[in-house]
Amino acid sequence: MYFIFFVIIILLKVFKADFLIFLEAGGIKGLPHDDTLLYVQELKAYYKTPNGLVKAVDNVSFTVRRNEIFGIAGESGCGKSTLAMAILRLLKPPGFINGGKVLFKGKNLLKLSPKELREIRWKSLSYIPQSSMNALNPVLRIKDQFIDMFKEHGIKKEEKEYEEMIKELLINVGLAPEVMNMYPHELSGGMRQRTIIAMAIALRPELIIADEPTTALDVVIQRGIIQLLSEIRRKYNIAIILITHDMAVHAELADRIGIMYAGKIVEIGSTYEIFKKPLHPYTDALINSIPILGVKKTLKGIKGLPPDLKNPPPGCRFHPRCPMAMEICKLQEPPLISINNRKVACFLYR
Amino acid sequence: MIEVRNLTKVFTSGFLKKTRIVAVDNVSFKLYDKAPTILTLAGESGSGKTTIAKLILGFIKPTKGEVLYKGKNIWKMSNAEWKEYRKNVQAVFQDPYSSFNPLKKIDDVLWTPIKKFKITQSKDEALELINKSLEAVGLRPNEVLGKYPHELSGGQRQRLMLARAFLIKPSLIVADEPVSMIDASLRANILNLMLDLKRKLGVSFIYITHDLSTAHYVSDQIIILYRGSIMEMGAADKVIYSPKHPYTKILIESIPVPDPSRRWRKKIVIPETRLEQIKSSGCKFYNRCPVKTAKCITPPPLIKIEENHWVACHRYS
Known part of the structure; x- marks a missing residue:
């Protein structure tokens, strides 16, 4: 009897990876989900500059479920903070929203009057800003x-x-x-x-948008804040949109992650899948460029520089830096398609 | 090559200089020139790591102690020796923007040292050297020159600073947080570039950072600083794989691992202390230490516990 129990435990340990994916998949099935809290649909947030339009957030769609931590990852200038500002309707000129919907519990935040918006803020939707040093x-x-x-x-x-x-x-x-x-x-x-x-x-919101909540803090203090965010999520049943460039923080906290590159979401998946089986070449390169303390491996950077959003490359925005780029990548923009409960925008997966 | 002996820097401020802040407190270490080495000074904000860099570069004068280059105190050097020192020891800073003159073109940054240190004989040779050093750091000359x-x-600015350092071919580069403002994908390239410069050109580095993951990736030696004092020092693998000081242990445990299958299992609580609560005598880590004893109110000496591994904690004395 004990022996069988023991074998099961060993098997679970060995197949932990697949077991976890199995668990994650169980929760995803068929979107939009009943417990969808926020549904961002084809959101476009641009900046007007003398040299042209900067498409900082271009056709971004994703959902956040109740009580989940949804991570948004990407490097500086990929549009992740603009995305937060657009959802909160805090985008200031020269930034403006050029279309799309932000459905929060079915209500389009972009259509609310200032008074209705004020009622929602703090009460149902609150915000932890990037420079909380100056927020008080x-x-x-x-x-x-x-x-x-x-x-x-x-x-x-x-x-x-x-x-x-x-x-x-x-x-x-x-x-x-x-x-x-x-x-x-x-x-x-x-x-x-x-x-x-x-x-x-304070007012028991259902969703908090946290923009780089741990950046600029010392590591020991950072650990305290990461633990705290995880605690309040559990204690108050809050969903959190966690925006950070730090993949290690996502690995620690997020349930699912959306990877942004040059104003677009290129991949969405469970945290486990994103780290262990990334689909998009950018996600893969990003994961391989972070050092893990105590693991000696040669880091691979990404050649070239992120594109200028005033004049992004045609086709897939990552193609000039992509090791897998094909002819089609230079001509057409890859759509975000679903593969087994995950989403990816890459022609490798047509 | 470089030896730092009992280095102390006290900043004073206020009327009659009443407020004293001890930024660096009796720090000693050596960097040998037998083989090119990357030495990391790691610590949180307020640990004094940048002040040590400034002291080594001779930007500020130590309150006590000395910085020796090849056995000579840098503040007692003749003009010729000082010029030689400034050529052999180069700096790369955290914010590359503030190290450039905004009114001058990039070319100027590269031409000045060539003229000043008379590195090349002819203009053609100089141009060739500029192109070579830009390519060495992964910049295309036609993309940056004239801008x-x-x-x-x-x-790009950060790489340009490294290109400038490369061109002068120093024996030591003091790099203060050279990658902290750079995205992960480019950061890996710059760290690899540092390793390349060490292996191919024999350049040593003093790498100053708050990030132990990148420190472990590039360094041979690591020094852990806290509030101006050395807590632990030694071979990088020894400090990272078998940390001895309670502070080093907490620091390593607090670094989130970019791997969701290795999430933290337990919660740890470390009290935060503000600068003014630090007692001047005794162990600097006293207030936050989970294993403090009565002994810790006296300052612990830096003790050698094994080959190439030192720790300043009473538990090992």
Whole structure:
């Protein structure tokens, strides 16, 4: 009896890879899914510049399910932050949205009035900005910044009750309650980041968009923030769109990942598939260019430079740097097609 | 080649210089010239790694201690020796943009050292050398020559600094976070370029970084710094595979691994401390250390625990 049990465990260990893929696949079947929280459809966000139109986000589509961490990866200038701004409708001129839909629980965010939008922000959809160092108001105590946000959303209470709420939030993100009486400059980078996270979860949103939440923090502090994001997702049933260039952070946190290159999504898959069996040559090259601590292997970079988005190459935008490029790649743009619950935009998989 | 002996740098500020910040605290290490070596100074922000680089390059004067190049204190060198030092020890900086004069063309960056150090005899020879060094770092000469710094990407500017260093053929390059602003795909190329320069031209590096993954990839020796002091030092493999100092251990455990099948299993909590809470005496890591004892209120000496491996922790004394 014990022997059989033992064999099963060994088998599971040996076939862990495939077993995990099997599990992931079980959850994906047939999109759009019932538990779809956000559906971004053919979104286009451009910048007007004197030298022409920069297509920073060009025809991007993806879905985010309830309670999942969806990673968006890509290198600087690939349009990942613009994508976040466009979804949140925080894109400022010269940037503008040139079409597409952002359906959040079925409602198109791009069509909402400013008043409706204000109600959704913080309450159902909140944001952890890239430079959270500057996101706090420097002349207000932490407590007052929380109270402002509560008042804005019609939560009227006595000072004491507010303080109780803030205290609980601060403790939940691993901060001492005394932090509420401090000013932002009195906090370290990691403490400020935790404060922002406390504000982001204060009104129990269903989706948080986190733009480079761990970049510019020291590794030990970064680990704390990664653990915290994973905890709040579990505790409050929040979905997170995690935007970062750091593939190691995605490996640690994300359930699924979308890889962006030059304004386009080139591949979407479960984190496991993206790292272990990448389909797109860009994903493959990206994975092979990151050093793993303790694993001595020769890193392969990618030849050439990312394209200028004012004047992207015709066909597939990756073809000038792609080791597998074919004739067709120079002429036609590959569509994002589905293969076994994954998506890839590459002619190798026609 | 380079020896740093009891190096200390204190920055003072405020009225009557009352605020003292000890950026580098009694740091000693050697870089031998027997074989080309890549030595990494690794640490978080505030560890003093950039200050050490500036001290080695002679940009700032140490409060105490000395920097010796081939046995000579760099602050006691004659003009000729100093010029020789500046030729043999080159710098590559974190933000390549601020190291260029924005009003001058790229060509200028490459011509100045040629003229200053009289590297070539003729103009043709100089042009050939420029082309060769640009190609060595993976830049096409016709793509960068004649342009202004703002017309190049961050990665191109960073390579240009390496091309400049290559052209002078120094024996040592001090590189302060040369890849931290560069994307992963280009970063791999620059790290490989550093290894190439070491193997083919015998250039040594002092590589300054916060990123232990890239440090392990390129270096032979690693020094772990914390708040201005050396915590652990030794052969790269020894420090990474069998770290001894509690700080090094936590640092290595905190680096996320780009492999979803190796996610963290347990949660670790390390208290954060702000600069002003650091006690000046005793072990610098005292406040955050999970295994501190009563002994740790006195400063631990740097002890040799095995061949080419030193650690500053009372647990090994």
